[in-house]
Amino acid sequence: MAEVILNNVSKRFGPDTALDDVNMTVPDGSFVVLLGPTGAGKTTTLRMVSGLDAPDTGEVSIGGRTMAGLTPAQRDVAMVFQQYSLYPHLTVRENLEFPLKSPILRTPKAEIDRKVGEVAEVLQISHKLDNKATALSGGEMQRVSIGRALVRNPSVYLMDEPLSSLDAKLRSDLRIELKNIQANLGATLLYVTHDQIEAMTMATHVGVLDKGRLVQFGTPREIYEDPVSIYAASRLGQxxxxxxxxxxxxxxxxxxxxxxxxxxxxxxxxxxxxxxxxxxxxxxxxxxxxxxxxxxxxxxxxxxxxxxxxxxxxxxxxxxxxxxxxxxxxx
CATH class of the missing domain: 2.40.50.140 (Nucleic acid-binding proteins)
Structure with a gap:
């Protein structure tokens, strides 16, 4: 896994500033949650790290290596979007296998079968492995989307509100499972959510964003007990x-x-x-x-x-x- 550093990163879309001189270090092996309302810059931050967008100024580095000019595939990251993205003509099993069959990974079949089986069990979709993706409910599709990231072993996992479409019980179960998986793998995970409970229960660190600026970064307890502003204080606590x-x-x-x-x-x-x-x-x-x-x-x-x-x-x-x-x- 790898440390992620954003150094003076700014990004504009026309007249709108999405990120404004953001400096943030995601420690190796940490579970970092980005909090803030719509338009705060959370998803744009993920896109900067993934390579889907390039910063106007500043740079992103992963594992001590600058990412300037590198494509998403070259960055060795796995991203889960808010809206599930699956291959509709493939079965659940084939969707989960797809990343492992890439020419870059060249995973042996026995290892593919093992990883797919383990992830399917964790996500409670073992009985759906032979179903086409189009035959799944929305919540099941999102679980498969999460599974496509989990079967890999990338440098960084990026997740953009992956649990928002799930029912309350499954969301609660997966909060625990995602945290356990991240801790067991020692994975570096950058996670976007509006859910304060997800931030408090899963994060090792929380980044509070406001209109493209990082206003506070620390452990959930630090931000809850020692907020720098009314805005930061309002992000955590029920x-x-x-x-x-x-x-x-x-x-x-x-x-x-x-x-x-x-x-x-x-x-x-x-x-x-x-x-x-x-x-x-x-x-x-x-x-x-x-x-x-x-x-x-x-x-x-x-x-x-x-x-x-x-x-x-x-x-x-x-x-x-x-x-x-x-x-x-x-x-």
């Missing part, structure tokens, strides 16, 4: 961080315009009064939707709480985040 004017509680530092409160930063039992708007029982926890001085707050409480709409609870902040007027974190 329920989402509460952001209120800094003066709604006493003790805001000089220059603070906003206070950020995650559920664990809201202490219940004393302090200022809130009105309970709604109670969501989620099994292992209960979410409280509160109204505090005309501001909406969401926090969590005991799973077996007896609170209900109309009740009053008292809250106060505990080690909150403070941000300035443009949303940058204050020390």
């Amino acid at each position: 329920p989402r961080i509460n952001v209120l004017p800094a003066d709604v509680f006493a003790g805001a530092p000089q220059g603070a315009a906003f206070i950020g409160l995650r559920p664990e930063q809201i202490r219940q039992g004393d302090g200022q009064e809130c009105f309970v708007e709604r109670v969501e029982h989620l099994g292992d926890q209960t979410r409280l939707h509160l109204k505090f001085r005309a501001h909406d707050l969401i926090t969590v409480t005991d799973a077996h709480t007896t609170l209900t709409h109309g009740d009053i609870v008292k809250i106060q902040p505990a080690n909150p985040f403070y941000f300035d007027a443009i949303g940058a974190r204050l020390a």
Whole structure:
């Protein structure tokens, strides 16, 4: 496997800036998740690494080797797209075998059979191996698409929201399997998603992108517990961080315009009064939707709480985040 480095990479499409001077190091053997809304530059980053697009400025290197001028095939990467891309006239088995039969890999038949069998079992498609790709459901097609990447042993795996079309249970199962596969192979994996749970549970590192700029890069815990801005803080955490004017509680530092409160930063039992708007029982926890001085707050409480709409609870902040007027974190 290999370290991936983006050095001052920028990319424009007409008047739009897709990537703006991005510097990022994907460590060898890491599982890096890129987070951000549509248009943040996540997929463009994958395309820069894969060679499907070339940067306007800057360079990409894999394993210490610059990728300038190299085609996707020469880069030894495997990419899984958001929309499955299969050969419709081939069976599932033949689709999975196809990368291994390339003149570059020249994989022996026994090894092909072994790898295809193992991947099919992991992806729960062993019973579909002899079906034509056109006879599969959308979720099954995406599993085959993921399998086409997994059967190979490339320098880097690139995945663009590969689980988004799957049902909730299979998505949960494959999150675990993908992480196990990546860890067992020691693979370098760059993964795009909108799903915070995928980022928190699978990533060794998270890159937060905003309008083509990399605003923070670190472990999921670092970004959750030490965000550099309101924007970065809002990328991780369910329920989402509460952001209120800094003066709604006493003790805001000089220059603070906003206070950020995650559920664990809201202490219940004393302090200022809130009105309970709604109670969501989620099994292992209960979410409280509160109204505090005309501001909406969401926090969590005991799973077996007896609170209900109309009740009053008292809250106060505990080690909150403070941000300035443009949303940058204050020390």
